Amino acid sequence: MTRNRELYFEAFHVEIRFMGYLFRVIFQLWQQYSNDFLYLCAKFPSMSKPNITDSIWTKYQSIVEENKNRRKQKGDWNEDEADELIYxxxxxNDLDEEGNRISFPWQYSNLLSARWVQDLFGVDWRAVQKLMSVNDGDLVFVDDVLYYREQHVIYVLDILQTLAKSTIVNVLRPIPQVIKEIDEPIYTSKDMMRILNVKETTLSKLRANFELGYTKFGDKIxxxxxxxxxxxxxxxYRNEAV
Incomplete structure (x- = not known):
C-alpha cells in the first residue's frame, strides 16, 4: 500500500514538472511570436462595419434617392453600381508600433462612393467638385471603385452651409430675372457662363448644337x-462633369 502511494506521488510530481515545462515553452513562444500572431489575425476580415446611424448616408438618403431617380429616367443608372457606404x-490592418490595432473615428473609416456623393449634390456637383479636391488620404480605391472619406464630405457640407449665410455669396449669386412673356425665372448669357463655368464661345457652341435651349427677344438671348x-x-453633360 505504501509502495503504491509512493508511485502515485512520484507520477504526480512528474506530471506537475511536465506541465510547468510546457507552460514555460508556450510562454517563451508567445513572447517571441506574439506580434506576428497579432499581425496575422489582423489580416483576417473582422466584423467591423460602417457607422450607419450617425452617417450622412442616412441623413441625406432622401435627397440622394431623388437625384438617383432622375438618373434612372435619363438612363444613367445600372443595377451593378458599387456599395454606397462601406467600412x-x-x-x-493598421497597427501601432506595439502591434495593437489602431482605432479610427467613424468619420474617417466610413467611405462614401463617388457616385453617391455626386447624387448628394445633384445639379450642383460640377461646382462642388472643385471643393472636393482633396488630399490623397481622403480618396480611397476599393476594388477599383473610388470612395471619399466621410469626414471630408462632412467638411465640404460645413463649408457650403457657412457660405450660404455669407453676404458675398448672395452678392455673387446670379439673380433670375422675369419677363412677362415667360412664366418662369430666366437667366442672361452672363449668368449662364457663371453658373456653368464656361466661356462665351462655348456657350454659343452649345446653343448652335441644340444642346442648350434658349429664347431670343430681338437681339437679347x-x-x-x-x-x-x-x-x-x-x-x-453629366458624364463629362464626372
Whole structure:
C-alpha cells in the first residue's frame, strides 16, 4: 500500500514538472511570436462595419434617392453600381508600433462612393467638385471603385452651409430675372457662363448644337430655368462633369 502511494506521488510530481515545462515553452513562444500572431489575425476580415446611424448616408438618403431617380429616367443608372457606404478595409490592418490595432473615428473609416456623393449634390456637383479636391488620404480605391472619406464630405457640407449665410455669396449669386412673356425665372448669357463655368464661345457652341435651349427677344438671348435643368441633367453633360 505504501509502495503504491509512493508511485502515485512520484507520477504526480512528474506530471506537475511536465506541465510547468510546457507552460514555460508556450510562454517563451508567445513572447517571441506574439506580434506576428497579432499581425496575422489582423489580416483576417473582422466584423467591423460602417457607422450607419450617425452617417450622412442616412441623413441625406432622401435627397440622394431623388437625384438617383432622375438618373434612372435619363438612363444613367445600372443595377451593378458599387456599395454606397462601406467600412475602409485598410483600417482593419493598421497597427501601432506595439502591434495593437489602431482605432479610427467613424468619420474617417466610413467611405462614401463617388457616385453617391455626386447624387448628394445633384445639379450642383460640377461646382462642388472643385471643393472636393482633396488630399490623397481622403480618396480611397476599393476594388477599383473610388470612395471619399466621410469626414471630408462632412467638411465640404460645413463649408457650403457657412457660405450660404455669407453676404458675398448672395452678392455673387446670379439673380433670375422675369419677363412677362415667360412664366418662369430666366437667366442672361452672363449668368449662364457663371453658373456653368464656361466661356462665351462655348456657350454659343452649345446653343448652335441644340444642346442648350434658349429664347431670343430681338437681339437679347435668355435662358429659362427649364433650359438650365434640361442641360444639366443631360447624360452627356453629366458624364463629362464626372
Amino acid at each position: 475602409d478595409p485598410n483600417c482593419e 435668355v435662358y429659362t430655368h427649364k433650359d438650365l435643368m434640361d442641360f444639366v441633367f443631360n447624360p452627356k
